[in-house]
Amino acid sequence: MRIVNSNKLKPGDTVGRDVLTKHGSIFIAKETVLTEHMIYKLISLGVDNVHVKDLEELIDYESIPRPKPPEDIVEFTDKYQQALFLTGELLDAIASGKKLETEMIREIVDIVYGQVMSTNNILGRLTYQKHDNQYLNKHSLNVAILSGIIGKWLNRSNGEVRRLIFAGLTHDLGKLKVPKRILDKPSRLTDEEFKEMQKHSAFGYQLLNTKADISKDVALAVLQHHEREDGSGYPTGLKGEAIHLFGKILAVADVYDAMSSNKNYRDKFSPFQVAEQIAQNSFGSMDPRVSRVFLDNISRFYVGNSILLSDGKIGDIIYINPSEPTRPVIKLETGDFLDLSKSKLKIIDILG
Numbered sequence: 001m002r003i004v005n006s007n008k009l010k011p012g013d014t015v016g017r018d019v020l021t022k023h024g025s026i027f028i029a030k031e032t033v034l035t036e037h038m039i040y041k042l043i044s045l046g047v048d049n050v051h052v053k054d055l056e057e058l059i060d061y062e063s064i065p066r067p068k069p070p071e072d073i074v075e076f077t078d079k080y081q082q083a084l085f086l087t088g089e090l091l092d093a094i095a096s097g098k099k100l101e102t103e104m105i106r107e108i109v110d111i112v113y114g115q116v117m118s119t120n121n122i123l124g125r126l127t128y129q130k131h132d133n134q135y136l137n138k139h140s141l142n143v144a145i146l147s148g149i150i151g152k153w154l155n156r157s158n159g160e161v162r163r164l165i166f167a168g169l170t171h172d173l174g175k176l177k178v179p180k181r182i183l184d185k186p187s188r189l190t191d192e193e194f195k196e197m198q199k200h201s202a203f204g205y206q207l208l209n210t211k212a213d214i215s216k217d218v219a220l221a222v223l224q225h226h227e228r229e230d231g232s233g234y235p236t237g238l239k240g241e242a243i244h245l246f247g248k249i250l251a252v253a254d255v256y257d258a259m260s261s262n263k264n265y266r267d268k269f270s271p272f273q274v275a276e277q278i279a280q281n282s283f284g285s286m287d288p289r290v291s292r293v294f295l296d297n298i299s300r301f302y303v304g305n306s307i308l309l310s311d312g313k314i315g316d317i318i319y320i321n322p323s324e325p326t327r328p329v330i331k332l333e334t335g336d337f338l339d340l341s342k343s344k345l346k347i348i349d350i351l352g
């Protein structure tokens with residue numbers, strides 16, 4: 001919603017808040033679509049400003065019909081659900097004080113590794129896996145998948161890709177040692193609570209580092225997944241090359257999943273919007289090599305996908321501009337072309 005000077009109102013604008021007379025009665029009710037005559041009346045009555053709804057607030061994105069998911073999504077979904085079930089069991093076991101079973105983690109790593117190596121458009125597939133109340137389970141699994149895929153894009157060895165998946169899966173394990181009232185608090189954390197929450201990376205490290213059969217770089221990645229290139233992270237405020245490559249990869253995967261997984265359309269970001277954010281951060285808090293490879297691949301995988309734009313229109317991505325990979329050229333359903341690098345519209349969802 002924005003506040004518009006009455007002289008700048010246009011016929012067709014939708015009123016966002018009731019416009020009241022001097023006596024407090026409603027002159028024009030919210031949701032009214034303004035006509036030229038109404039605008040004239042507003043100005044002549046001396047109403048200076050009116051709340052006007054933005055285009056994006058007027059669209060019911062949920063009601064827009066989506067194309068059917070492609071066939072090969074079925075296999076991925078099947079494996080994803082299988083891995084998700086096991087991730088749930090793993091986290092439940094830790095939460096109830098049981099010892100960490102490395103074998104159980106390896107079983108999940110095997111499933112994820114198989115998918116990371118064989119699924120072509122894994123990010124596109126991930127967007128079909130809806131988020132719900134199993135947030136920590138899904139977030140852990142998604143960060144495992146994303147860390148693995150980034151490792152693959154960075155041409156790391158197969159062993160390293162497996163360890164990245166392992167680290168992604170266990171990156172927030174330490175949260176199970178943070179008091180539940182803080183973990184599940186729906187409102188903003190106080191400074192003190194936030195400090196408690198920040199301890200989760202060290203808790204996770206302690207859990208993993210004591211196991212002889214867990215590689216040191218996995219434990220280190222978990223410890224460092226909230227460190228940032230410019231030293232603004234925690235727990236130590238390490239900078240640049242002092243942070244292990246695995247920690248940097250986990251950081252990008254973690255931020256990407258957290259931003260793309262909000263249930264609410266208004267707060268959720270499409271992979272393109274998230275990639276844009278990561279790109280903007282890449283010379284500050286994120287490692288530029290890791291974010292670049294991520295950005296390039298995201299864009300590449302989405303050519304040919306149909307997408308939903310912020311004005312409610314549907315189109316296909318047909319060309320990625322290498323200098324601005326997050327703002328591709330779209331072919332709209334009408335047959336018209338739209339160059340997003342020259343438009344304010346955003347891609348708000350990938351439809352498949």
Ligand SMILES: [Fe+2]
Nearest residue numbers: 171172225226
């Ligand atoms: Fe974390």
